[in-house]
Amino acid sequence: MQKLGIGAMTICAVASLAMSFSAVAQAPARNAWDGVFTADQATQGKAAYDNKCSICHGAELLGQEMAPPLSGGLFLGNWSGQSLNDLFARIKTTMPASDPGSMSSAETAMITAYILSFNQFPAGTTPLPTDEAGLSTINLTAEKPAGK
Numbered sequence: 001m002q003k004l005g006i007g008a009m010t011i012c013a014v015a016s017l018a019m020s021f022s023a024v025a026q027a028p029a030r031n032a033w034d035g036v037f038t039a040d041q042a043t044q045g046k047a048a049y050d051n052k053c054s055i056c057h058g059a060e061l062l063g064q065e066m067a068p069p070l071s072g073g074l075f076l077g078n079w080s081g082q083s084l085n086d087l088f089a090r091i092k093t094t095m096p097a098s099d100p101g102s103m104s105s106a107e108t109a110m111i112t113a114y115i116l117s118f119n120q121f122p123a124g125t126t127p128l129p130t131d132e133a134g135l136s137t138i139n140l141t142a143e144k145p146a147g148k
Contacts, residue, residue: 033145034124035122035124039123041128044113045115045117048103052095052103056097071119072119079140088108112128116128
């Protein structure tokens with residue numbers, strides 16, 4: 001077995017540290033409490049939700065039979081700590097149950113904005129992104145961070 005010299009150990013330590021910083025740098029930089037959708041987007045999302053989602057998830061987003069709630073503590077507990085891209089991707093690829101994957105990215109963003117609005121997240125001035133890169137930078141937390 002070959003022994004590693006001081007130089008090789010230093011390189012390994014620096015590489016390990018760089019990987020740690022890389023993981024931190026990829027963490028969501030914003031939070032859903034930062035106003036990551038517009039009020040108009042949420043209003044349009046309500047119309048899309050009523051048309052495509054309410055039959056299973058209910059008008060009050062409480063879920064029915066096999067459809068999980070999209071509001072309240074159970075919903076927030078299930079999604080807290082994940083990026084909005086995780087929620088967006090779930091909706092886009094699996095909904096509506098009768099025609100999975102049929103919604104456009106814009107329609108999915110509007111519905112996601114409506115779900116956030118219904119759950120009392122604040123609207124902002126910039127529409128919710130429709131791309132994975134933009135959505136992955138936004139974290140969803142159940143509790144409002146201090147100072148927000």
